Amino acid sequence: MTTRRPRRLRRTESLRQLVANVHIHPSDLMLPIFVKEGLTEPQEITGLPGVLQHTEESFLSVLDAARDAGIVSVMFFAVPLDRDETGSQACRSDGILSRVIRRARGHVGDQMVVVADLCLDEFTSHGHCGVLDDRGEVDNDATLTHYVSMATVLAQAGADLLGxxxxxDGQVGAVRTGLDQAGFSSVGILAxxxxxxxxxxxxxxxxVDSQLVGDRKTYQQDFRRSGEGxxxxxxxxxxGADIVMVKPALLYLDVLSQVSQRTTIPVAAYIISGEYSMVEVAAAAGVVDRESTILEILTAVKRAGADIICTYWALEFAEKLGK
Known part of the structure; x- marks a missing residue:
């Protein structure tokens, strides 16, 4: 009997590169960008080493760097100065997120995909992702009305995709119908x-300077249920979703794999803040080699089925991959 020797193809780096079949490209990476109203200079974010809240001016240089590195998509989150119970700033055409989207679109034209986060949590005084009823619980259907208004102003501002x-429940259908009725049938939904x-x-x-007290377990999914995602x-x-997202990415690679096998539309995965910070803290402590660990993580997410990887490492690794 001939002995099988899989190690033959691992013997040198060039052999390993020859047979590798999972590759990360800059265009696979989506860069999240935070912009805070009223800032005069970028500021560090506690718990997210190397990630900044940007001013309405400084984020433009990040767009330039991302475009030059081969990144084709960015997702914007905005932090307003004023919040209220209904998150009304989110639905204003002159609000911070609308201003950022409008300026980003004017700056990059169609060279990049501009994604706007469509949620109320950054804008509400209670920090929840929707409006509250008389009992202090998130009112699902009343919230959808606000989402449709927010979607319309963000589409008017120039967003390509709404996250x-x-x-x-029903948010994608409500937003899709609202966009179509308002004449924005070409604006997509990253669900x-x-x-x-x-x-x-x-x-x-x-x-995002969240004001949340409590948790979001009545609307975000329970990690103990395997099929709910x-x-x-x-x-x-x-x-009517155009792209679907799995979030978090690393802790839910099983879900990501299943989603990629069950759908025919593009699949995105978000390596979230705590997953990012876990690696950064471990690397700073000398527990892991930072660069090779991050590359392994990005590859794992791609291997599990993600077409798009939303990550705070996007710009750094796009620049590395392009060298």
Whole structure:
């Protein structure tokens, strides 16, 4: 019997490169960008080393760098000065997120895909992703009305895609109908189909100055249910999603793999703030080699089925991959 020797193809780096079949390209990476109203200079975000809240001017240089590195998509989150119970700033055409989207579109034209986060959590005084009813609970259907208004102003501002991240039932269908009725049938929806109530969102809440007290377990998915993410992704596809998102990425690679096998539309995955910070802290402590660990993580997410990887490492690694 001939002995099989798989190690033959691992013997040298050039052999390993020859047979590798999972590759990361700059265009696979989506860069999240935070812009805070009223800032006069960028500021560090607690828990997210190397990630900044930008001014309405400084984010333009990030766009330039991303474009030059081969990144083709950016997702914007905005932090307003004023918040209220209904997150009304989110639905204003002169609000911070609308201003940022309008300026980004004017700056890059069609050279980049401009994605706007469509959620109320950054804009509400209570920090929830929707409006509250008389009992202090998130009112699903009342929230959808606000989402449609927000979608319309962001489409008017020039967004290519809207990231429906609030996890309200029927949000994709409501936004799709609202956009079509308003004449924005060409604006797409990046649907957060499988978004879990994770313990790893903490640094992101610092990034958007979240006012949340309590949790979002009544609308984000329960990590103890294995099939719920698939069900919601399929619902979003039925309602008109153009791209579906799995979030978090690393802790839910099994869900990501299943989603990529069950859908025919593009699949995105978001390596979230706590997953990012975990690696950065470990690398700073000398526990892991930072660069090779990050590359392994990006490759794992791509291997599991992600067509698009939303990550705070996007710009750094796009520049490295392009060398």
């Amino acid at each position: 429906t991240s609030g996890m309200m 957060y189909g499988a978004k879990y109530a994770s313990n790893f969102y903490g640094p992101f809440r610092n990034a 698939i069900d919601e992704v399929l619902l979003d596809c039925e309602q």
